[in-house]
Amino acid sequence: ENGYELWLRYRFEENVVRRNEYMQYCGGGIAAPEALKDGAAHAELKRALPVILGKAFQANNARAGCIYLGGRDDHPAIATLIGSDELAGVGDEGFVVRTGSWEGRPATVIAANTTRGILYGTFSLLRTLQLGEPLEEMHLADAPKLRHRLANHWDNPVRGSIERGYGGKSIFNWGELPKRIDSRLHDWARLLAAMGLNGVAVNNVNTAKNDLEGWRLLTPEYLPKLSALAGVLRPYGVKLYISVNFFSPMIVGSLDTADPLDPGVRKWWQAKAAEIYKTIPDFGGFLVKADSEGEPGPLKYKRTHAEGANMLAEALAPHGGFVYWRAFVYNARGDRTPQAYNQFKPLDGRFDKNVLLQVKNGPVDFQVREPISTLFGAMPRTALAGEFQITQEYTGQDKHVCFLAQMWSDVLRFPLKGEKNDMRMWNTTGAIAGVMNITDSPNWTGHLLAQANTYAFGRLAWNPDTSPDAIASDWTRLTFGRDPVAEKTIVSILRDSWPAYENYTTPFGIGMLSDRNKHFSPDPAGRGSVHNADSKGMGTNRNVAKGSGYAGQFSEPWRSRYEKPETCPEELLLFFHHLPYTYKLKDGATLIQAFYDRHNEGVAAARDFLRRWETLRGRIDKERYQQVRKKLSEQIGYAEEWQRSINDYFQKRSGISDTKDPS
Ligand code: BDP
Numbered sequence: 001e002n003g004y005e006l007w008l009r010y011r012f013e014e015n016v017v018r019r020n021e022y023m024q025y026c027g028g029g030i031a032a033p034e035a036l037k038d039g040a041a042h043a044e045l046k047r048a049l050p051v052i053l054g055k056a057f058q059a060n061n062a063r064a065g066c067i068y069l070g071g072r073d074d075h076p077a078i079a080t081l082i083g084s085d086e087l088a089g090v091g092d093e094g095f096v097v098r099t100g101s102w103e104g105r106p107a108t109v110i111a112a113n114t115t116r117g118i119l120y121g122t123f124s125l126l127r128t129l130q131l132g133e134p135l136e137e138m139h140l141a142d143a144p145k146l147r148h149r150l151a152n153h154w155d156n157p158v159r160g161s162i163e164r165g166y167g168g169k170s171i172f173n174w175g176e177l178p179k180r181i182d183s184r185l186h187d188w189a190r191l192l193a194a195m196g197l198n199g200v201a202v203n204n205v206n207t208a209k210n211d212l213e214g215w216r217l218l219t220p221e222y223l224p225k226l227s228a229l230a231g232v233l234r235p236y237g238v239k240l241y242i243s244v245n246f247f248s249p250m251i252v253g254s255l256d257t258a259d260p261l262d263p264g265v266r267k268w269w270q271a272k273a274a275e276i277y278k279t280i281p282d283f284g285g286f287l288v289k290a291d292s293e294g295e296p297g298p299l300k301y302k303r304t305h306a307e308g309a310n311m312l313a314e315a316l317a318p319h320g321g322f323v324y325w326r327a328f329v330y331n332a333r334g335d336r337t338p339q340a341y342n343q344f345k346p347l348d349g350r351f352d353k354n355v356l357l358q359v360k361n362g363p364v365d366f367q368v369r370e371p372i373s374t375l376f377g378a379m380p381r382t383a384l385a386g387e388f389q390i391t392q393e394y395t396g397q398d399k400h401v402c403f404l405a406q407m408w409s410d411v412l413r414f415p416l417k418g419e420k421n422d423m424r425m426w427n428t429t430g431a432i433a434g435v436m437n438i439t440d441s442p443n444w445t446g447h448l449l450a451q452a453n454t455y456a457f458g459r460l461a462w463n464p465d466t467s468p469d470a471i472a473s474d475w476t477r478l479t480f481g482r483d484p485v486a487e488k489t490i491v492s493i494l495r496d497s498w499p500a501y502e503n504y505t506t507p508f509g510i511g512m513l514s515d516r517n518k519h520f521s522p523d524p525a526g527r528g529s530v531h532n533a534d535s536k537g538m539g540t541n542r543n544v545a546k547g548s549g550y551a552g553q554f555s556e557p558w559r560s561r562y563e564k565p566e567t568c569p570e571e572l573l574l575f576f577h578h579l580p581y582t583y584k585l586k587d588g589a590t591l592i593q594a595f596y597d598r599h600n601e602g603v604a605a606a607r608d609f610l611r612r613w614e615t616l617r618g619r620i621d622k623e624r625y626q627q628v629r630k631k632l633s634e635q636i637g638y639a640e641e642w643q644r645s646i647n648d649y650f651q652k653r654s655g656i657s658d659t660k661d662p663s
Helices: 016-026 040-056 076-081 084-089 115-130 183-194 214-218 220-236 263-279 305-319 339-347 405-412 448-462 468-480 484-504 558-563 570-576 591-614 622-654
Strands: 067-070 095-102 105-111 139-142 148-152 199-201 239-243 285-288 322-326 355-360 383-389 431-435
Touching: 016 040, 016 105, 040 067, 040 115, 040 183, 067 076, 067 115, 076 095, 076 105, 095 115, 105 115, 115 139, 115 183, 115 468, 148 383, 148 448, 183 220, 214 220, 214 239, 220 239, 220 263, 263 305, 285 305, 305 322, 305 339, 305 355, 355 431, 383 405, 405 448, 405 468, 405 484, 431 448, 448 468, 448 484, 448 622, 468 484, 484 591, 484 622, 558 570, 591 622
Parallel strands: 067 105, 148 199, 148 431, 199 239, 239 285, 285 322, 322 355, 355 383, 383 431
Antiparallel strands: 095 105, 095 139
16 A cells, blocks of 8 residues: 555445445446457456456356447447437547446446547546445436646656656656556556546656756657657557757757748748657647747747747647647746736737647746636637646645645636636636646655645546535545545545645745745745835735736736725735735734734644544554655644744744744
């Protein structure tokens, strides 16, 4: 029990009644057309069922029912139990899972229009079995709400390090590919499919900086290696993408320009794309960080982002590929928050159809709290992809538990035009990307509870309306089993972890207070910190009246609400406003005392996580109990360090002491 199995942890069903029911519906074997017999869905069922049902599971148990996989043409059982309209309704990636009876025996059907749909249906059925839920009268039709669901790895090919990777090193050993394919890579592909993702970019968006050399993936030497990875992903319905360097025609090729309007440069990219597709016909496309943090881009040639992106789109279009062009572009001088909107909004309608503009959830950089990016909803003629960070760069890395599902859900469900309007952030986008947190560590993520974030991202990418609490409880039961006390306790820790982390680090949306490079420890006086504290007050004016105007980029009602401190939601008060330390909050407390209180409460919560976890001794296996216990006890030390450092700093800055200082 080292956590390697993630939430795909199949175990014998101990409840006899349940097991007998499962036996009736699935114990008689798997019926599938030839094309699916060697596939991933079939393999997953063969892996899981004998474990869940035990010895009783046998292919020709005449008394038990079969699982039928396929489309309506594949078996009369499927045609009988699943209507054609219903199946058509789930589209390319959806599925219908239904139990019923066929030829006088119970039966289970997993029907879909594609192999990928069958695979998702299989994972869904297995989840039902793992959770011990009833099969009788099961009838579930489901399909993903977003078309493109991507993992972004920030792995550096040459060094095997991971940008903002915390649990360990990269799982990709490019040196041994394509000859040797590590078994972990197959498990990785399976993990992506179990998350419901259909694409993955395998290298860091920084391709040149610090000799990271990700640009090398476009050299001929790497093509067979990429092809091997694509081969691992293919059975799982996941397309391979790579991050590319905008200067590739000069670095990889021998041109003396990378100007996107230069015909030679365009030809170079077209030939490169053709070369890739010849070997990898289902290649996904390119992810690009351009004109950002030292990565080159079209601005060097006085061309726009649209001109840069469209050049790549033109090369990929004949093959059905996509360009993900990142909007994380800012100038270090001045407030960064309004910049992406100012730069990209005027380009609305100028991007080719196969370009997706990939926008981080907020305007700063994956902070524990930010308002949503104003680009969402502002570019109706451009395809947008929302970018989220699963790896916990600013949210505790692999050392703090910080379950992010609620934050992501708040962003995805954000009512861009106000609560009365149906428009939500997610339904203005067609894609979602998550910066991955998996590594070569035995349990993939370092902190075992960080697996909950990996899982949650997949569930929300599939259906952004899924409730974070439901995700937390499913994950807990799938990962730790079905002890109700364990479930309640772990879910409570997950649910309280994000607010606790926010409290002892940066409450009220104050900004960045961490050290400049690692983004882990408190460093309020350091150069990386953005809080604009002076002797009178703290926070940053980003309204129209006094500040950088970020509030003004929102639609109503948000623009007016954020503009004034009286109507600004308290959790974002200091994000939008510089306020006196003695400013009175709604409950009558002064801002500075409330700020200290939040830090003190956050530490108390971190201590309580350990106390709650310790009630689980004997309820879950020792190995994972100890793993998490160790992390939670270390977290207390880090939380205390934050509380001390931030409260001390602001007491000095403001000259006002913490009247409730617990120390
Ligand atoms: C920041 C990270 C940096 C990334 C950058 C990005 O600190 O490592 O390269 O974002 O998203 O959060 O490009």
